[in-house]
Structures are given as C-alpha cells and as structure tokens.
Amino acid sequence: MLTEFETEVLDDKVPVNTVLVSVFLKKEEFSTVSDLISVLLLMKSRLSFANEKKVSINSIKGIEKIILEKRKKLKLIVKSLNENKIDIFFHPIINLASNRLEHFEVLMRVIENNRVIPAGYFINELYENNLSVECDLKVLEKLREYREILGKFGYPVYINVSHRALGSLFYRDELKKTLKLLEKSNVKVNIEITEQVLFENFKILEIASRELNFSIAIDDFGSGYSSFKLVSELVKRGMLSAIKLDSSLVKNVVDDENLIRIISLISFMAKVFHVKTIAEYVENKKIVEILEKLNIDDGQGYFFSKPVPIDEVEKIVGKFGNNYKRE
DSSP states (O other), X not given: OOTTSOOOOSSXXXXXXXXXXXXXXXXXXXXSHHHHHHHHHHHHHXXXXXXXXXXXXXXXXXXXXXXXXXXXXXXXXXHHHHTTOEEEEEEEEEETTTOOEEEEEEEEEEEETTEEEEGGGSHHHHHHTTOHHHHHHHHHHHHHHTHHHHHXXXXXXXXXXXXXHHTOHHHHHHHHHHHHHHHHTTOOEEEEEEHHHHHHSHHHHHHHHHHHTOOEEEEEETSSOOOHHHHHHHHHTTOEEEEXXXXXXXXXXXXXXXXXXXXXXHHHHHHHHTOEEEESOOOSHHHHHHHHHTTOOEEOSTTTOOOBOGGGHHHHHHHHOSSOOOO
C-alpha cells in the first residue's frame, strides 16, 4: 500500500527501494483486526491525498465514528451468518432488442428486521475479515433450496464468486454439487468473475471451468483491469460467455461521448469474439436507446426491475419471459 509514497532520506542521491513503516498502537484501542486495517487504510489515504510523509492517528478526524460503523457492519454480517439470515435475490437480465428475459443474476442479501440489506453495504468488512467464502457458500445453499422453483422457468442464472472461494477446495466441491443438482432441475449455472479476480486467478479458474463445465461472464469490465488478450485467451479456451460493462461506463453514457466510444469498442470486440455484452446500471429509456445503437445485447438495471426475492420471480417471468412453462 505504501510503495508509491515519497520518503525522506539523509542523502537525496541514495535511491530508496524499500519503505519501512512503524506503527505504534495501544492494544486496548483496537479490539479487532478489522479496526487495525481500517486505521492503516485511513493513514494510507491521508498520506496519499495530502502528500504528507507522516501521519498520526490523532490527525484523522472521525476515525472513532468510522471504526464504530465498521464494527456495526461486521457484527451484522456475522450475526446474519450465524442466524441464517442470508437470502438471495434475482436481478433479471433483459435483451434490449426483444425486451425478453435472458437470465438472472443471483445477489446475496441480508434480511434484518424486515429490511433487505444488499451485500455492498458491508462488502469491505466481509473481505477484511475473511468472510467471503462463508457468504459464497450460503449463496450455493440457497440456490439448492430454490432449485425446484427455478426449474419451473428454466432460465440460466449467474452467480458471483470471490477470489477466496475460488481458492477453497471445499467451496469448489460445494459448487460442483450445486451445479449438478441445478442441472437436474433444468437450471444452467454460470459464474461471474471480476476482471481483477480473472487476472490473479486465471489458472485455477481455467481448471475449475474445465472440471465443472461452467462458462464465465467478466463482471465490471472496463473498471481498470481490462485486457483484450485475456478476453482472447478465455474465448480460445471456450470459457467466456459474456462481458458485463461496468456501471461507471453506463450510468453517464448519455452525457459523455468518450464513454460512447469506449462502449462501442467493447461491443465491436465482443461481436468479433461471438461473446454477449451485458450493460449494468440501465436506469432509463435514454440509456437503453444508446446501448441499442451500440449493439449491446442485454441490459440490467432498475429501468427493468429491482432485484426480487424468489417468490417474485414468477412475476418477472410473466412480464418479460418468452419460454415460461405454464402448467
């Protein structure tokens, strides 16, 4: 985290390749590893943006408030895991040309006092405290629980997998079991992986895809790790089914010609490789019209629907479906 910072040396002719950081903390002030990580990240931020070479904890305003908020979020996710308050919601992905349902993205939610809390609320605490695998396992558990309902409609589903889950042998075994059970129920499961995870875990993902027979959608494409070579490699191995445009490219596309050009390039590349394109954050009709002109295949966003619980999936299928199996 600290390698980009300037450092003071006695002789400016001496090159500095290593930064030694000393942190002095009172034990009683930090009850969890998450608290300590929070402080270090705040120190990093202060040093980076203020162009300072030294920073003290006392100089960071509101640190106690931030730590208390992070503790609150950590407590929520741990409690939800222990008390089985994790559920999954389903966000429809709609074909922009036909306005028909293509598939669902599965999203983790916490149900607390009749409130639905998205995973984004506590995502940082989840990763900082190594709880991502437990949450990913809960998603698989819920998918198995809902497989008969999903099987009535027969639409594919995409699930997000963290890099830590990819590296877990136990998770991969549970994923294999889940894929087989849902396949028997006529539900195809594919995997969404962020660009960063692809870069850092390509080999293990290739092995898992070959063993478990799932295809991949690159999530958050264009958010900073894009590589046309990587896309080419995935296509060559028959692993890639879709590219999901990052929300940062889509939400401001109406007012930014540069974003239009970027999306146009991604769309052209996808067509060359025969890979589908999915735009996240489709919030209004104007965005839909622009994306259609740019030959983007599918859209996902509140313009079509919010993520819905399992008991509202039938309504979505009734509104957008083209192969709903009515009994």
